[in-house]
Amino acid sequence: LPRVIEAFDISNIHGVLAVGSMVTFKDGKPLKSRYRRFKVRSVQGIDDFAMMEEVLSRRFESIKAGKDMAPDLILIDGGKGQVSAAVKAMLKNEISSIPIIGLAKKEELVFMPGKKEGLRLERSSDALKLLQRLRDEAHRFAVSYHRKLRSKELQSSILDRIPGIGKSKRTVLLNAFGSVEKIKEASIDQLVSVPGIGDRLAEEIYRFIHKN
Known part of the structure; x- marks a missing residue:
């Protein structure tokens, strides 16, 4: 049985502020000293x-x-698409010995x-329950990091300097477009x-x- 298992997940909203965990x-227990977070750098748009x-x-x-x-x-x-992407990354780095x-x-x-x-797998099997715990923990960790980055963007942005934009409207705009960068790209009709x-x-x- 594998003693050390790493689980990965991606979190983003419409491809914006994408992160990985x-x-x-x-031995079936979280090893938090080996948790990692990643900001996605090279991918634009929605492509998990x-x-x-x-x-x-x-x-x-x-x-x-x-x-x-x-x-x-x-x-x-x-599923298959994510597994294929992981295998592609592994082969690109000339590694082939880690089961995925x-x-x-x-x-x-x-x-x-x-x-x-x-x-x-049987719903009651210990193997499935362990995989579910790992998958759900990776998901939780990715989502919490994504929310942290979104919170930072909410707290400090060009929107704060626009007359008539308070906290509630700023939140509505960011929820609608996903990021300040997307708001900058929006037309007047899209804003309306x-x-x-x-x-x-x-x-x-x-x-x-x-203007700014």
């Missing part, structure tokens, strides 16, 4: 597979360089490289479509952003 369990490939590539680079120990097993939150599997939500199927169909942002305020936002 890695959690490690040893490419994001997973980037995060795993960076992890494998660290292992290849001897900076970290390799786990006995890697678990991916996802994915655990897809809903039906809780286990996916393995090269297999078209997922494997269904946000609840609570009328014609006059939309024009003010657009003028202020493009």
